[in-house]
Amino acid sequence: MAESTSGGEAILHKTFHSYTVRKAQGGSQSTKDNKGTHSKSAGSSLRRYNEQSLAQHIQELMKTWGPDIVKCDLIFYRAVGRSNMSSLFGGPSAPLLKSDPRLRTIPFPTRRPTFNEVQRVHSLLALTFIYGELQNT
Template sequence: MIPTENGGFRSRSASQTRKKTRMMNSSTTECRSFIFRITEQEVLSVYKKVLYSKTLDDDQDVSQLATEIISGACNQTWVIILLSAGHFAAAVFTGSKVTVHKTFHRYIVRAKRGSVQSSNDAANRNNTAKSAGASLRRHNEQMLEESIKQLLQSWNEEIKNASLIFIRIPQYRKALFYSGKDPLFNSKDSRIRTIPFVTRRPTFNEVQRVHQELFSVTIHGKKPMVEILTPPRPIKLKKPPEIKQQVEKLPSSQTDSEKDHATQKEPMQLNLFEDNDRKNKKKKKKRKKP
């Protein structure tokens, strides 16, 4: 279920539920969510990262936390930040509405290698690439960091007023956010949470999907607890069928003689006419001789 502005809830559609099942890792479903039994036949779950972080006291009443967060979710400000390779996307939400958002992309990944230029330079310090492409990627990487800093600094007021900040960044980018002379965030800030499920390439649509997933309360209905706690089986996507040249086949009801006649080449008759024309031309030439 998804909180609404009037304090109630609306159910997520079946397609959204199926998408969630596909995206969840098959290892530990119960470790990602708190499961609450409302009645003997009604069970709901909320992501743990929405309720508390490692910096908070583990002895806090989870039920009370859930009640406070869910009841005031429509008036809270959440920040979602996604960064992967050269793709960056971020947005500020007040309730379910987008306040501000921004996306941009820089070319920093080496072609057919899948790694950013800085990682390759760190692994080969004695033999760094000196090509024009490598220089361009290094420059773009610096521009990407500067663009992120300028954007988040311009959102300083929104970030200060945010109740929760969800960040998904690679390991080699944590220094940009949490260290240095002027870090963007304090690593001990209790509002900062990681995203507890798989995310795709950072885009505005993906930021909206992540927010909707975190902003939702899943109602399991009358399912038994064993079924709720059982991790879903990983779903393998089928490869698209290869396009093959279509070959027309004759019906099996045809006789052998009909098949032979159907497979006979038509140019045979044309060749016979061509041979007769050649013979007639030769005869005419012979008659013209005295």
């Protein structure tokens, strides 16, 4: 899930859906493979292919959005797990650099990455909470 906004309105938006998670197991196929058991079923092969394809799509999208990403003041991201982190920060032409001072992780739990969830996260990140009393000075 990726989005770029201007004044709260989405100007760039793309959602990917891929079958990469093992049903009733909750984890990715690559995590299962890294534990030493390498399944040979059609489902496991499909999940492996979809994981690689998803990472490639993310990197290609980030590359095409490069000029817009350069203009961003802050970049918030959620990438749990090694494969998700490598989609953003790995490879010879990584879309983002870990040393970029604009990068921030989202500081609260998020749900499934849908466009509605991105809008919810954006609205929460844009809020300002003031605790205590304001004093006019």
